Amino acid sequence: MNIKTEVCVVGAGPGGCTTAIALAQKGIATVLVDRAVFPRHKACGEVITSNCIRELAELAPAIFDDLKNADFKFDIEGNTFVAPNQYTLEIEYKSPSNEELGLPHCYTASRYDFDNFLVQSIKKHYPSIQVIEGCHLTSFEVAEDFAILKSKKNQSTIKSRLVIFANGAGNALTKRATKAKKRPKHEAAGVRAYFKNVVPSNQPDMAEFYFFKKKYMPYGLYITPLPNGLINVNTMVRKDIAEEREVNLRGLMMSAIEQNEALRKRFENAEMVGKIQGCSLELGSRWWEVSGDHFMLVGDAAGLIDATNANGIGHAMISGQLAADFAKKSLDTQNYSAQILKSYDKALQKRMKNSLKLSRMVSPFFNMPFFPSLSTWLLNYWMKKSTDSQLLVKLMYSKNAAKDLINPRFYYKLFFG
Ligand SMILES: Cc1cc2nc3c(=O)[nH]c(=O)nc-3n(C[C@H](O)[C@H](O)[C@H](O)COP(=O)(O)OP(=O)(O)OC[C@H]3O[C@@H](n4cnc5c(N)ncnc54)[C@H](O)[C@@H]3O)c2cc1C
Incomplete structure (x- = not known):
């Protein structure tokens, strides 16, 4: 297969699909390529956050209308956080921006269904986008003012003015193009498993986050309800810690369930559905170059996950649309x-500054030797006091989080207010 196009988007996850839609809306000839054939699984907490809902509703209202009526999603109300000493804190997902626009706040949906929905919606609503599935691209080079992408054994060649890499985290193809160095302190390793026959919690419409005990802080076990009684359990550990301690992530996940009395009872008759899926992710705790001759990076390929809450789908969608704007400028000026x-x-850093501020602020502390003990103590103390959780909600949805986070009054209110 030999193809010539203006823009090739590599990867048809949420970042790639959004980029392709934004490009098509600008009348740009676009090829969207994925190594998988959809539907395909993707390890994730599967919370479709408020910014993700907003981005989709604003960019592609017809697709969003279909999503609202889809039965593969679950309306989730919020999140219960459980400290290492079992104190809990409940936070409702209530985004003022979504409220203003009359949009729902949050869904959960398996990525198998959600990503497939996006790809099939593109085929239905944007026939100008050429979607190619089952094509694993392995090489990228620049020649005669074109980017040349080739698949394994050169079976397919795509010649494109611009390439937008939306091919997820830790991908060899992107690493070669950007020459980005591996930095395990800025990466995490995770696993995801589905279970059925789990006894629902007292609040079946809430996701649950159980912080680990000291050793593996700051992460933990994340449990999200999906439709039809399916439960998603996933866990993450910083990659350097996982490597140093040779952590068996599956074992860690199962023992975290086993060691928590309430969870152990709820999972007594649980049955795992399908296989455990592993994943690696770049935490949004560093900037590196996300563009070069004939290419730009979006979503996880650009390391845009918030390290504090694994919010990445919405960020992938935002960066995709921004990359489409810059692709248009490039094509107009050749x-x-x-x-x-x-x-x-520069535009990406400016746009994401607010959303990734918390990630960037806390991640240097992750490296300090006392951090696991300190964070455990702080969480235990703070959740016991159960201070104003609405303050955190405000911060989560604040348009000025970057400013709030450097304001000492915020911390005073959080711990003593
Ligand atoms: C454990 C865990 C929990 C998470 N929980 C959440 C959550 O609850 N909510 C949230 O918003 N985010 C969450 N995230 C983050 C979220 O999964 C990502 O931010 C999101 O998937 C990024 O989308 P993307 O389109 O950039 O990449 P991806 O979704 O990874 O898509 C990349 C696509 O590129 C394709 N591809 C890769 N290489 C090639 C190649 N060489 N050639 C062709 N195709 C290729 C892949 O097949 C894939 O379809 C979580 C992540 C993890 C790991």
Whole structure:
């Protein structure tokens, strides 16, 4: 297969699909390629957050209308956080921006269904986008003012003015293009498993986050309800810790369930559905170059997950639309150089500054030797006091989080208010 196009988007996850839609809306010839054939699984907490709902509703209202009527999603109300000493804190998902726009706040949906829904919706609503599935691209080079992508054994060649990599985290193809170094302190390793026959919690419409005891802080066990009584359980550990201690993530997940009395009872008759899926993710705790000659990176490929809450789908969608804007500028001026595309890096950092501020602020502390003990103590203390959780909700949805987080009054209120 030999294809020539203006833009090739590599990866048809939420980042790639959003990018392709935004490009098609600008009248740009787009090829969307994925190594998988949809539907396919993707390890994730599967919370479709408020920013994700907003981005989709604003970009593609017809697709969003179909999503509202889809039966593969679950309306989730919020999150219960459980501290290492079992104190709990409940936070309702209530985004003022979504409220203003009359949009729902949050869903859960398996990525098997949600990502397939996006790909099939593209085929239905945007026939100008050429979707190619089952094509694993393995090489990228630049020649004669084109980017050339090739699949394994050169079975397919795509010649494109611009490439937008939306191919997820830790991908060899992107690493070669960007020359990004591996930084295990900025990466996490995770696993996800589905269970049925789990006794629902007292609040069946809430997701649950159980922080680990000291050793593996700051992460834990995340449990999300899906439709038809299916439960998603996933866990993450920072990659350097996982490597150093040779952590068996499956074992860690099962022992976290076993060691918590309430969970152990609820999982007594649980049956695992399908296989455990592993994953690696770049935590949004560092910036690196996300563009170069003839290419830009979006979503997980650009490391845009919030390390504090694994919110990444919405960020992938935001970056995809931004990359489409810069692709248009490049095509209009027929300039695809790294120098020109550098402005995408700057615009992305500016756009994501607020959303990734918390991630960036706390991640340096993760490296300090006392951090696991300190964070455990703080969580135990703070959840016992059960201070104003609405303060956190406000922060989560604040348009000024970057400012709030450097305001000492915020911390005073959080711990003593
Ligand atoms: C354990 C865990 C829990 C998470 N929980 C949440 C959550 O609850 N909510 C949330 O918003 N985010 C969550 N995230 C983050 C979220 O999963 C990602 O941010 C999101 O999937 C990023 O979307 P993307 O389109 O950038 O990449 P992906 O969804 O990873 O899509 C990349 C696509 O590229 C394709 N691809 C890869 N390489 C190639 C290649 N060489 N050639 C062709 N195709 C290729 C893949 O097949 C895939 O379809 C979680 C992540 C993890 C790991």
